[in-house]
Amino acid sequence: MQESLCNICNRGKVVYFRAYSGERLCSRCFTKTFEKRVAKTIAKYNMLRYNDRIAVAVSGGKDSLTLLKVLAKIETKFPESSMVAITVDEGINVYRDEAIKNAEDFISKMGGIEHVKISFKELYGVTLEDIVKDGVVDKAGIKPCTVCGILRRRALDIAARRVGASVIATAHTLDDVVQTYLMNVFRGDIDKQPFGTRTEVEGFIPRVAPFKLTPEHEVVMYAYLHNIPFQSHVCPYARTSMRDMIRNFLIDYEENYPGTLYTALTSFERLIRPSDVLLQKCEVCGVLTSRRVCRTCEVLKQLGLKEVPVQ
Ligand code: SF4
Numbered sequence: 001m002q003e004s005l006c007n008i009c010n011r012g013k014v015v016y017f018r019a020y021s022g023e024r025l026c027s028r029c030f031t032k033t034f035e036k037r038v039a040k041t042i043a044k045y046n047m048l049r050y051n052d053r054i055a056v057a058v059s060g061g062k063d064s065l066t067l068l069k070v071l072a073k074i075e076t077k078f079p080e081s082s083m084v085a086i087t088v089d090e091g092i093n094v095y096r097d098e099a100i101k102n103a104e105d106f107i108s109k110m111g112g113i114e115h116v117k118i119s120f121k122e123l124y125g126v127t128l129e130d131i132v133k134d135g136v137v138d139k140a141g142i143k144p145c146t147v148c149g150i151l152r153r154r155a156l157d158i159a160a161r162r163v164g165a166s167v168i169a170t171a172h173t174l175d176d177v178v179q180t181y182l183m184n185v186f187r188g189d190i191d192k193q194p195f196g197t198r199t200e201v202e203g204f205i206p207r208v209a210p211f212k213l214t215p216e217h218e219v220v221m222y223a224y225l226h227n228i229p230f231q232s233h234v235c236p237y238a239r240t241s242m243r244d245m246i247r248n249f250l251i252d253y254e255e256n257y258p259g260t261l262y263t264a265l266t267s268f269e270r271l272i273r274p275s276d277v278l279l280q281k282c283e284v285c286g287v288l289t290s291r292r293v294c295r296t297c298e299v300l301k302q303l304g305l306k307e308v309p310v311q
Pocket residue numbers: 090144145146148149235236237238241
């Protein structure tokens with residue numbers, strides 16, 4: 001039987017079947033179309049400027065290392081921009097230790113990229129493990145992932161300010177964004193702004209998600225083809241999250257109905273009506289927020305920890 005060939009170049013051996021478009025691609029064409037889509041996403045949403053100092057959130061997982069690699073390629077075309085990798089260490093034994101080691105090895109092999117680390121221990125005086133072990137998370141009725149996400153966001157903001165970043169890039173994929181939209185709908189909290197697009201508000205470092213139109217399994221494939229390390233450990237708290245339930249549901253759905261994730265994203269974004277949410281200074285830490293007390297300060301209080309202002 002004749003071996004099937006890549007639909008684009010008609011020469012290469014097929015390594016990837018893109019179910020939603022029906023394309024069969026060789027490694028080279030897969031890589032080219034993957035990188036082109038990221039560049040197009042950045043342009044479509046005006047995510048980056050020619051002279052940005054980009055703080056890339058690098059957890060050490062394959063998604064963030066892939067983002068770093070792809071952005072570094074794109075960034076070479078913009079000599080006035082610069083990039084710095086930021087890793088937040090929440091203090092999750094084994095899991096995060098492995099990720100940090102992967103990030104350090106990968107970044108030092110890439111060469112020429114500054115790598116900055118910041119930890120929960122340094123900022124909040126405790127690790128995520130300490131917080132969960134104390135039982136205070138249970139008592140406060142919040143999930144470890146909620147605490148982790150909120151405190152990590154503040155840590156990332158602080159580190160990005162320290163390095164003078166003008167924008168923060170995160171590795172959220174199409175799957176992550178649709179999960180977030182759905183979770184917000186279930187919580188009765190429809191977004192005011194599309195996820196991961198550049199919104200300039202004085203006092204905030206904007207966040208962008210260059211993978212927001214890229215399905216997770218394509219990031220997996222890119223990482224695999226380019227020898228980007230995968231973690232062998234999973235976070236011990238991952239299974240406790242609402243996100244995990246939604247993720248599994250969406251994976252099943254996309255498998256049966258390819259293209260659903262993209263359609264869902266565009267439908268959600270049509271529903272978003274950007275409004276002028278009145279921002280005020282958090283009464284405790286002073287960051288701009290739509291609430292009287294920002295969510296970070298609220299959670300820190302629930303956990304009995306002292307506030308940490310964005311410096
Ligand atoms: Fe944090 Fe939850 Fe992710 Fe673990 S799975 S790193 S606890 S957000």
